[in-house]
């Protein structure tokens with residue numbers, strides 16, 4: 493196959509390497525009318541039925557925890573020569589007669605689980621350079637390359653499936669993560685990060701947009717060695733790290749940081765009375781995480797406004813339990829509960845929880 497433009501509507505979804513099975517199961521429940529078409533680790537396409545309102549597709553909210561980015565599929569090119577791939581991509585784009593495209597997002601399908609053998613998802617200088625080269629030959633006017641879009645802007649997506657195989661699609665930006673190239677927030681790392689959890693926390697804050705303010709008190713259950721607390725301290729929050737294990741010395745020096753060297757269950761509930769935001773990243777099964785958090789938020793002496801909870805999918809089958817975990821959290825009186833497998837999550841998902849929310853997308 494060299495060149496395959498799509499005639500009937502298909503959508504593409506990218507996800508974490510290995511999460512595609514969970515994504516397909518999610519679709520079987522939420523979008524049973526979409527039929528699986530192409531699948532590789534980290535990338536899946538679905539055929540959309542003819543009768544589906546095509547106009548809704550560029551901004552369709554798939555309500556999918558495991559979909560990292562998505563859009564309308566325009567087709568794929570598979571051939572060994574790069575200049576030929578670029579020309580065939582151009583043909584696909586011209587056939588589609590796209591209008592008002594302002595951005596080009598080009599990224600690689602994940603090759604590994606985040607954090608494994610040094611792999612982290614997202615754009616890099618190589619993908620940016622290639623995108624520049626492609627943008628120069630497309631007749632789409634001046635395109636911004638691998639930048640965060642504004643809401644409602646239209647994006648041409650090119651996904652490198654394998655070195656000789658590219659997928660072409662487009663979408664219109666809506667919610668926060670749909671504005672990021674490949675649904676991955678490009679994090680500016682400080683000179684030293686204490687742990688990978690720094691990336692996770694950065695992405696969780698950007699995605700959830702929890703309205704945390706400098707001076708607010710945040711507690712993290714499962715805080716050692718401290719990458720997530722490092723990201724919180726950068727925002728001038730007062731941070732309580734709860735973990736029986738040792739924290740990195742860089743945190744212990746920070747006057748805004750307090751380490752409680754205990755399990756969360758060993759603390760008095762009144763210790764949480766000043767805590768506005770609760771984070772949890774314990775390496776235990778989701779129900780244990782939720783038991784611990786429930787005990788804190790349901791106590792009369794606490795008033796937790798919002799949370800970022802990491803739920804570890806100790807085995808993938810737990811993904812099917814996700815709706816019941818979210819219902820359980822709503823049952824504690826929190827109105828806004830959303831789940832996403834973040835790009836920097838491993839075999840786990842992030843749940844963003846808010847009691848009430850200011851009007852923001």
Ligand SMILES: C[S@@+](CC[C@H](N)C(=O)[O-])C[C@H]1O[C@@H](n2cnc3c(N)ncnc32)[C@H](O)[C@@H]1O
Pocket residue numbers: 686687688689690713714715716717718719720721734735736737754755756757773774775776784
């Ligand atoms: C994935 S690590 C956390 C990484 C950390 N968030 C960071 O930023 O580096 C999980 C941690 O959960 C802690 N943990 C497990 N059960 C806990 C509990 N009941 N209370 C507090 N910490 C707990 C473990 O000691 C371990 O350090």
